[in-house]
Amino acid sequence: MEKILFLAHTDTAGALPKVALEVLGGAMETAKSLGGAPLTVGLLGGDLKAAADSVAGCGAESFLAVSGDEFTVSRYATDAAAAEALVRKSDATLVVVPATSRFSRAIPGVAQRVEGRVDTHVTGIEIEAGSPQIERWYYRQRMVAKLAREGRPWFMLVDSGVFDAVDCLAGSAALENVAVEMPATRTQVLGEEAATAEAQTIRPEAELLFVAGAGWTKKQADGQSHLPEAEQLILDFLRGSLASLGSSKSLVDQSGEGQEVLSFMSHMNQVGQTGSTPRHPKGLATCCHGEEPHVVGWRFIKERRAVNLDPGCGWAQGKADVLYVADAFEVMAKVNELLGK
Amino acid sequence: MATGFHIVVCGSLVPDPLQTLEPVETPSGPGLKNEMMLPSVLDPWAAHALYEAAHLAGSTSDSKVWLVSLGPKARLQQLMMNIAQKVPFELVALDGPAGGFTDAYEVAAALAGAIEKIDGLDRSRLLLFGGRSSASRDAGVTMQMVGERLGITDQFLAVDKLTVQDDGSLRVLERIEGGMYLASGCEGPPAVCAWSTGELPEPPNNPQVGMQNMRTIMPALQQAQPAAVGAEGLDFQKVEVPQQRRDTKIVKDVPAEEIAREIVEWLRS
Numbered sequence: 001m002e003k004i005l006f007l008a009h010t011d012t013a014g015a016l017p018k019v020a021l022e023v024l025g026g027a028m029e030t031a032k033s034l035g036g037a038p039l040t041v042g043l044l045g046g047d048l049k050a051a052a053d054s055v056a057g058c059g060a061e062s063f064l065a066v067s068g069d070e071f072t073v074s075r076y077a078t079d080a081a082a083a084e085a086l087v088r089k090s091d092a093t094l095v096v097v098p099a100t101s102r103f104s105r106a107i108p109g110v111a112q113r114v115e116g117r118v119d120t121h122v123t124g125i126e127i128e129a130g131s132p133q134i135e136r137w138y139y140r141q142r143m144v145a146k147l148a149r150e151g152r153p154w155f156m157l158v159d160s161g162v163f164d165a166v167d168c169l170a171g172s173a174a175l176e177n178v179a180v181e182m183p184a185t186r187t188q189v190l191g192e193e194a195a196t197a198e199a200q201t202i203r204p205e206a207e208l209l210f211v212a213g214a215g216w217t218k219k220q221a222d223g224q225s226h227l228p229e230a231e232q233l234i235l236d237f238l239r240g241s242l243a244s245l246g247s248s249k250s251l252v253d254q255s256g257e258g259q260e261v262l263s264f265m266s267h268m269n270q271v272g273q274t275g276s277t278p279r280h281p282k283g284l285a286t287c288c289h290g291e292e293p294h295v296v297g298w299r300f301i302k303e304r305r306a307v308n309l310d311p312g313c314g315w316a317q318g319k320a321d322v323l324y325v326a327d328a329f330e331v332m333a334k335v336n337e338l339l340g341k
Numbered sequence: 342m343a344t345g346f347h348i349v350v351c352g353s354l355v356p357d358p359l360q361t362l363e364p365v366e367t368p369s370g371p372g373l374k375n376e377m378m379l380p381s382v383l384d385p386w387a388a389h390a391l392y393e394a395a396h397l398a399g400s401t402s403d404s405k406v407w408l409v410s411l412g413p414k415a416r417l418q419q420l421m422m423n424i425a426q427k428v429p430f431e432l433v434a435l436d437g438p439a440g441g442f443t444d445a446y447e448v449a450a451a452l453a454g455a456i457e458k459i460d461g462l463d464r465s466r467l468l469l470f471g472g473r474s475s476a477s478r479d480a481g482v483t484m485q486m487v488g489e490r491l492g493i494t495d496q497f498l499a500v501d502k503l504t505v506q507d508d509g510s511l512r513v514l515e516r517i518e519g520g521m522y523l524a525s526g527c528e529g530p531p532a533v534c535a536w537s538t539g540e541l542p543e544p545p546n547n548p549q550v551g552m553q554n555m556r557t558i559m560p561a562l563q564q565a566q567p568a569a570v571g572a573e574g575l576d577f578q579k580v581e582v583p584q585q586r587r588d589t590k591i592v593k594d595v596p597a598e599e600i601a602r603e604i605v606e607w608l609r610s
């Protein structure tokens with residue numbers, strides 16, 4: 001019989017992040033589909049009572065906690081030590097973990113310590129003939145696989161957007177503290193910083209992903225490039241639509257090549273093979289020609305539209321729902337006007 | 342006392358991203374159609390790690406860079422033709438599969454074993470670099486596992502910037518959620534840095550660097566130890582390219598105003 005451990009850390013406010021609530025839903029579903037496999041919740045952070053209480057009704061047999069000031073921050077040595085202690089204490093065979101940046105860094109090393117196996121970017125968990133199998137993508141969202149493993153404990157880092165977040169589970173949870181041998185900490189966490197001094201343009205929770213391609217910086221029909229105008233149009237649109245800003249590789253690379261670029265754009269905005277693969281319900285691509293390495297960044301965007309001057313645009317054909325063959329400068333100026341009304 | 346860094350970069354080859362990839366069944370599990378013939382490149386994030394390593398070594402005296410690559414010998418040799426002229430490094434080659442369907446656990450064991458055997462490597466000065474994840478398996482776990490096997494518990498993932506402070510400590514910026522960085526200070530090596538894009542463009546080819554590298558590359562390839570990495574205990578039920586071709590509606594010769602109205606309607610729906 002499998003034993004499931006759901007692991008989570010708290011956010012700066014002491015609550016469970018949204019992705020943790022989603023993945024807890026996945027862990028509960030998995031426990032149920034396995035015919036009622038025992039579920040343990042393992043938490044790490046500062047004061048964990050409120051977080052545990054918020055999911056008290058999830059059906060866990062026990063709530064294990066590693067708490068203390070050292071565990072409020074994201075640091076490999078302390079996170080790995082805490083997670084290792086929770087895993088050993090729980091005796092779990094399946095460790096289901098939300099893929100936060102903090103756990104993505106620490107959990108693989110924990111798997112190594114306990115001689116377990118680990119899969120990341122898990123996009124589905126199913127039970128087939130009584131045993132779990134997962135779905136994950138290979139070659140950066142190019143191909144999808146279903147796989148099972150013999151090795152245990154099996155760590156699964158589950159991406160956001162795969163399961164629905166649980167709610168209405170609040171109650172009172174009995175927390176059991178797990179002792180951890182404090183590792184040497186040669187690393188001090190200094191804090192968070194914005195990637196650019198400009199406006200914050202990456203919004204993971206946004207309804208829309210707006211992707212700007214290199215075309216915004218290219219010479220237009222009048223033989224000139226119109227960078228200040230492009231910047232203004234894009235920023236106005238982000239303000240009016242509350243969209244998250246993505247970019248093609250070509251556009252962000254231009255800064256490395258010393259060309260004029262959009263000042264609020266950084267490598268963090270890049271989507272695709274060597275960028276991110278964000279999840280948003282809608283996506284609008286403008287001035288992107290793109291190719292396969294670009295398109296893989298759109299794998300998890302549901303409704304897709306594009307604006308390009310080129311009707312043969314390789315990005316849109318077969319990949320977008322609608323391609324508007326038009327000048328993005330003109331279209332976005334009108335869109336901004338309408339959004340302002 | 343020696344003060345420079347000993348930087349080991351783990352990185353291997355992946356198919357050129359512009360190639361069409363098709364999964365096939367092989368006797369040893371899933372693979373890619375014509376895998377041995379596909380043009381390949383140095384795994385993009387590992388390549389950034391290599392450029393950052395060379396830059397750091399170049400600006401810190403008494404430093405050295407090794408590139409540890411696990412891949413089929415013949416394809417590693419081709420890869421070296423592309424990257425030998427970029428930056429100075431010493432190659433440590435392991436002859437084994439480089440595809441995405443091997444298990445990171447086994448790959449990490451092979452890489453850590455090879456690093457332990459590097460002649461003259463001072464582990465107290467070791468910075469273990471690699472990419473934040475590969476363009477093949479895309480797991481983002483190998484570096485942490487190699488780090489653990491080498492006993493390194495100061496680890497950083499998705500690094501964009503590493504600065505050596507005046508007191509010799511390291512300041513590291515890692516990508517976290519929502520377009521933010523996490524800044525950390527680390528007392529110094531040994532540490533693991535799995536890189537994102539970093540800040541350096543691809544260096545131009547330098548034939549002199551190429552000639553110098555080739556002196557160690559050829560013997561390293563000749564001496565490449567076979568590494569029998571696979572995916573023990575991993576059972577792939579299915580690997581496929583999703584065939585979702587969308588029926589793209591093309592809207593042409595319509596005034597910008599009308600298009601804008603349609604887009605706004607769609608945004609609000």
Ligand SMILES: Cc1cc2nc3c(=O)[nH]c(=O)nc-3n(C[C@H](O)[C@H](O)[C@H](O)COP(=O)(O)OP(=O)(O)OC[C@H]3O[C@@H](n4cnc5c(N)ncnc54)[C@H](O)[C@@H]3O)c2cc1C
Pocket residue numbers: 212213214215216218220247248249250251270271272273274275276286287288289290291293294295297307308309310313326327328329358359382385
């Ligand atoms: C190793 C590797 C990794 C890669 N990783 C990535 C990745 O992570 N992400 C990624 O995006 N790509 C990636 N690529 C692919 C590569 O960089 C693409 O060529 C690039 O994404 C294309 O960028 P683009 O569409 O912005 O620019 P372009 O190809 O320059 O296209 C510009 C487009 O803008 C249009 N345009 C110009 N003016 C206007 C206007 N006024 N109105 C409307 N349209 C206009 C033009 O018609 C054109 O189609 C990778 C490639 C390699 C080799």
